[in-house]
Amino acid sequence: MKSSDKHEKIIRAAVKVFAKKGFFSARISDIAKVAKVADGTIYLYFNNKFDILISVFDEEIGKFIAQTKKLVDQEENPRKKLEVFALKHLSMAKENKSLAEIIQMELRQSHKLIKEYRKTIFSEYVDIISAIIRQGQEKNIFRKDIKPGIAKRAYFGALDEMTRLWVLSPKPPYDIKETAKQISSMFLQGINAE
Amino acid sequence: MKSSDKHEKIIRAAVKVFAKKGFFSARISDIAKVAKVADGTIYLYFNNKFDILISVFDEEIGKFIAQTKKLVDQEENPRKKLEVFALKHLSMAKENKSLAEIIQMELRQSHKLIKEYRKTIFSEYVDIISAIIRQGQEKNIFRKDIKPGIAKRAYFGALDEMTRLWVLSPKPPYDIKETAKQISSMFLQGINAE
């Protein structure tokens, strides 16, 4: 068997096990069992347990961010860009529930390395939002008194919290498209009547 | 020494240690050392390590939610209520950084018990928001097509994400009042120019 297969198999098993039991409660032997590999084999591909978690993030989140950027770039209108971003974010959570769960739970860990990691990777992601907002402000489409640095976090936070609902509930209580629409609409028009 | 003192001392020490190292990496002996108490003494006041974490939540978060409710009730106008909520939320994070950090990190844990706990306690908190929104809709102040169940999470998520910024950064990069204003304004008016 080619070694790349094993690497892949272990990562996939780890996603499942971490999602189910959480990083600290997951045992290497659990992952080995799911991956159908000996405990020791894991150490041929990863330095330690923590390294597996980081690899999961690196390999899976990277792909996702790239996809999001591409989609957003295809739209012209900043309003539309925000909608597309919301839809992509929520869709990902629905289609890849285990990974979403790990991001929700484990990327919030207070471990120093994870904190640092989170800062870097999330910056790249939420900066997609602030870039859109700046664009919109330049085109006089968005209010100039809104700080992009605050708005990006507010928008991301709103989506992230909806994702948490998906992750914690067995069934999505709201429709994805409907939710993305509501959230982008709230941000664009606000909730004030008239 | 009165026993209530020890209980308090241990809780306070636990808040510090959990915030610094995270629940799983925190050792009982760490907490004991900070509390200036023997390891065994902790077990006279708490059943186990997990029980300490739950007690931290129960005793500290409970107070905070009660305070928030009281403040919100003092306002008449739903718009004003939302502003007050945001300000209280962010102020709490600034004034009680260790606790905010624990809420951010540990309450996201995938441990079954924590998941359940989170559902209960957070529902109580975010339902303050949905209640405000429903009130506003009844008075024709807020759009009727906004679902309170989505809006409450979006609003909470936005604030929660700003809190994360506080927790992860050594210095608050934005002014608390300014941030609360921006977020409530975004939700009320939206970011569209005119």
Place this chain on the structure above:
DNA sequence: GGCCGCTAAATGAATAATCATTCAGATTTT
């Protein structure tokens, strides 16, 4: 084709370290 020798990959039992928890005895309070 079949056999041999070699290397890389894989195995999983044994190791070693970590800590939550306990409890027999010390100390303090009443």
Place this chain on the structure above:
DNA sequence: AAAATCTGAATGATTATTCATTTAGCGGCC
């Protein structure tokens, strides 16, 4: 001098990691 409280060393369970051994893959040779 009981009772209540506290202590911290010892226990025991858990598991990440290691490593001596086995297995599989491959090229050269007859």
